[in-house]
Amino acid sequence: xxxxxxxxxxxxxxxxxxxxxxxxxxxxxxxxxxxxxxxxxxxxxxxxxxxxxxxxxxxxxxxxxxxxxxxxxxxxxxxxxxxxxxxxxxxxxxxxxxxxxxxxxxxxxxxxxxxxxxxxxxxxxxxxxxxxxxxxxxxxxxxxxxxxxxxxxxxxxxxxxxxxxxxxxxxxxxxxxxxxxxxxxxxxxxxxxxxxxxxxxxxxxxxxxxxxxxxxxxxxxxxxxxxxxxxxxxxxxxxxxxxxxxxxxxxxxxxxxxxxxxxxxxxxxxxxxxxxxxxxxxxxxxxxxxxxxxxxxxxxxxxxxxxxxxxxxxxxxxxxxxxxxxxxxxxxxxxxx
Amino acid sequence: xxxxxxxxxxxxxxxxxxxxxxxxxxxxxxxxxxxxxxxxxxxxxxxxxxxxxxxxxxxxxxxxxxxxxxxxxxxxxxxxxxxxxxxxxxxxxxxxxxxxxxxxxxxxxxxxxxxxxxxxxxxxxxxxxxxxxxxxxxxxxxxxxxxxxxxxxxxxxxxxxxxxxxxxxxxxxxxxxxxxxxxxxxxxxxxxxxxxxxxxxxxxxxxxxxxxxxxxxxxxxxxxxxxxxxxxxxxxxxxxxxxxxxxxxxxxxxxxxxxxxxxxxxxxxxxxxxxxxxxxxxxxxxxxxxxxxxxxxxxxxxxxxxxxxxxxxxxxxxxxxxxxxxxxxxxxxxxxx
Ligand SMILES: CC(C)[C@H](C(=O)O)[C@@H](O)C(=O)O
Ligand SMILES: CC(C)[C@H](C(=O)O)[C@@H](O)C(=O)O
Numbered sequence: 113x114x115x116x117x118x119x120x121x122x123x124x125x126x127x128x129x130x131x132x133x134x135x136x137x138x139x140x141x142x143x144x145x146x147x148x149x150x151x152x153x154x155x156x157x158x159x160x161x162x163x164x165x166x167x168x169x170x171x172x173x174x175x176x177x178x179x180x181x182x183x184x185x186x187x188x189x190x191x192x193x194x195x196x197x198x199x200x201x202x203x204x205x206x207x208x209x210x211x212x213x214x215x216x217x218x219x220x221x222x223x224x225x226x227x228x229x230x231x232x233x234x235x236x237x238x239x240x241x242x243x244x245x246x247x248x249x250x251x252x253x254x255x256x257x258x259x260x261x262x263x264x265x266x267x268x269x270x271x272x273x274x275x276x277x278x279x280x281x282x283x284x285x286x287x288x289x290x291x292x293x294x295x296x297x298x299x300x301x302x303x304x305x306x307x308x309x310x311x312x313x314x315x316x317x318x319x320x321x322x323x324x325x326x327x328x329x330x331x332x333x334x335x336x337x338x339x340x341x342x343x344x345x346x347x348x349x350x351x352x353x354x355x356x357x358x359x360x361x362x363x364x365x366x367x368x369x370x371x372x373x374x375x376x377x378x379x380x381x382x383x384x385x386x387x388x389x390x391x392x393x394x395x396x397x398x399x400x401x402x403x404x405x406x407x408x409x410x411x412x413x414x415x416x417x418x419x420x421x422x423x424x425x426x427x428x429x430x431x432x433x434x435x436x437x438x439x440x441x442x443x444x445x446x447x448x449x
Numbered sequence: 450x451x452x453x454x455x456x457x458x459x460x461x462x463x464x465x466x467x468x469x470x471x472x473x474x475x476x477x478x479x480x481x482x483x484x485x486x487x488x489x490x491x492x493x494x495x496x497x498x499x500x501x502x503x504x505x506x507x508x509x510x511x512x513x514x515x516x517x518x519x520x521x522x523x524x525x526x527x528x529x530x531x532x533x534x535x536x537x538x539x540x541x542x543x544x545x546x547x548x549x550x551x552x553x554x555x556x557x558x559x560x561x562x563x564x565x566x567x568x569x570x571x572x573x574x575x576x577x578x579x580x581x582x583x584x585x586x587x588x589x590x591x592x593x594x595x596x597x598x599x600x601x602x603x604x605x606x607x608x609x610x611x612x613x614x615x616x617x618x619x620x621x622x623x624x625x626x627x628x629x630x631x632x633x634x635x636x637x638x639x640x641x642x643x644x645x646x647x648x649x650x651x652x653x654x655x656x657x658x659x660x661x662x663x664x665x666x667x668x669x670x671x672x673x674x675x676x677x678x679x680x681x682x683x684x685x686x687x688x689x690x691x692x693x694x695x696x697x698x699x700x701x702x703x704x705x706x707x708x709x710x711x712x713x714x715x716x717x718x719x720x721x722x723x724x725x726x727x728x729x730x731x732x733x734x735x736x737x738x739x740x741x742x743x744x745x746x747x748x749x750x751x752x753x754x755x756x757x758x759x760x761x762x763x764x765x766x767x768x769x770x771x772x773x774x775x776x777x778x779x780x781x782x783x784x785x786x
Contacts, residue, residue, distance in 0.1 A: 181630075188640075192630040221669050223560045240577075240598070240632060247634045251641070255602035257634040261577070265592035291682070293518075293529040295577060297584045297594040303525075304588070324689035331668065331693040332558050345628070349686060352661035356668040 113142045116172040120150040122385025123395035124178025130397035130442030131404045137449050138416040151182035160194035174407050175378040179385035200236050203375035205368035207274050208236035210351040217432030218359035228358050230337035233275035234347025238267040241344040263298040268305045274371050275341035276313040285338035286318045289326045355382050362396030365403040379403040393437045423448040450479045453509040457487040459722025460732035461515025467734035467779030468741045474786050475753040488519035497531035511744050512715040516722035537573050540712035542705035544611050545573035547688040554769030555696035565695050567674035570612035571684025575604040578681040600635040605642045611708050612678035613650040622675035623655045626663045699733030702740040716744040730774045760785040
């Protein structure tokens with residue numbers, strides 16, 4: 113297995129270290145290439161993600177990423193647009209997969225500690241994330257700034273079909289989340305696409321939620337969801353709520369997947385670089401370890417993925433709510449493999 | 450006081466009836482004009498909101514609205530774009546004011562039943578709500594649909610200044626919620642505007658939250674917020690979470706305000722028309738009654754607004770979590786005036 117590793121900024125290197133140690137424990141023959149990408153390199157030489165980086169990344173089976181960003185030294189948007197999103201777009205990561213699960217031993221901030229087990233399939237290469245838009249008369253009283261959400265049938269259909277496949281392999285319920293009553297052009301495309309793909313999956317029931325109503329359900333009745341399919345921005349928002357109700361962003365894993373397999377997929381925790389706690393052995397590596405399990409599953413290493421997940425489940429069941437150091441969590445998970 | 454009343458669809462007429470009875474109890478000389486706007490009229494003659502309607506609405510001091518929409522008979526978007534949003538835009542309702550408060554006697558779905566008391570100032574006339582955008586090759590595999598978020602310095606500045614004023618009169622903290630790291634054109638405009646207006650309000654501390662992170666805080670630490678200022682779409686989403694954590698959409702009031710006073714402002718519950726429970730005397734009228742209190746306050750009737758709010762507070766303190774009928778709640782509130 114040839115793995116590209118982007119440890120990144122802040123707590124990135126710490127959580128990636130633990131995840132790699134877990135990975136090596138179940139797949140001894142993994143060959144890793146470290147990439148110096150993120151704030152440090154940008155501040156050193158102004159480079160974000162070069163063509164050469166991309167070419168080299170493409171030679172790997174998958175990418176593991178820790179976290180990117182340092183809001184104290186790099187202006188907001190530079191690393192996000194120039195590196196993180198550039199990579200998702202260049203490698204055609206159209207399926208941004210974000211499972212939400214409340215594990216035994218973990219307490220949700222929701223009263224009654226409800227069971228939570230759903231998956232968000234977030235579109236990853238379109239929507240308001242394309243960078244389309246612009247500004248004129250910047251800095252004057254007449255400034256106008258636009259952001260354009262671009263949605264194509266091609267882009268929507270492939271992620272909708274992927275979501276149906278996942279629903280079919282789960283509890284067979286697919287919920288489209290959008291804002292069709294306001295964003296009527298894009299909303300209509302999304303709704304029609306779901307309606308037209310649905311007959312291919314007669315075992316899957318579909319329903320629809322406006323994004324605002326979906327956030328209410330996430331807080332009051334998260335059990336109603338099985339698979340959610342949604343656009344890039346709505347997906348960004350609701351997966352953070354999903355992480356929060358599931359017991360915290362420290363546990364939320366994600367995959368940025370090119371479902372065609374043409375490009376390597378990228379796996380990363382949902383959380384950011386958390387510079388305030390970087391270098392203090394405080395960050396929870398569980399999200400990165402669970403992302404590594406997703407990576408293994410994506411590469412067909414189902415048994416190994418299952419072993420990692422089982423070790424995480426066992427660790428959380430015993431000490432899920434305890435404050436522990438990064439290395440403590442990593443060691444506890446490895447001890448259970 | 451000349452009041453335009455749009456009872457609307459579904460549960461709208463029921464909750465408006467209770468709110469008007471409360472209003473008349475504190476302001477006997479209110480003169481109301483009923484407007485037949487919503488699904489019924491649209492289905493009857495295809496009319497949504499005519500120029501004559503708008504002209505006549507403009508002759509009133511304020512507008513009270515129940516709910517608009519009937520998803521069973523009118524396609525999604527028709528009434529929203531053609532009536533509700535048209536009215537907000539035509540009457541320049543740029544300050545969409547949505548307080549969130551957990552009242553004593555009301556249980557939040559959040560564990561520990563935290564105190565919640567903040568206000569969202571949602572921009573109401575720009576952003577992704579403008580209807581800009583379009584679609585081409587509709588219904589083909591090559592369909593492209595766009596939605597354009599339009600943001601102007603003029604539009605952002607006036608709502609930001611309004612939010613600063615409100616923060617200055619409250620706990621003196623203003624949080625900008627946006628997604629500046631991805632929506633860099635609009636995000637930069639919003640952030641610069643906040644930074645440039647801030648010196649006018651030296652007593653107010655400002656901070657910033659990405660919208661995704663804001664949703665996490667709303668679930669895990671809602672006490673961190675005092676006044677939030679945000680764009681039209683982010684405001685739509687986070688005010689539904691705010692309503693949910695505050696004890697439910699049945700309590701969430703809102704004002705659509707033209708802060709210049711040129712046009713009548715419009716007050717409405719955040720909830721929709723809920724056709725599934727319409728006509729059953731089941732809907733909670735509290736949100737509409739609290740919206741009426743906002744209306745009174747907006748028209749300078751501070752004492753009367755305070756009386757209504759105090760009656761609601763007393764009612765909720767005693768029976769906030771009980772399942773009650775629409776009329777029961779209305780009567781209980783009136784009995785406490
Ligand atoms: C860092 C940012 C660009 C990113 C996003 O908005 O997608 C993050 O919030 C995420 O969810 O992975
Ligand atoms: C009905 C809809 C157009 C409206 C909105 O999106 O603004 C509603 O959700 C609201 O929050 O008032």
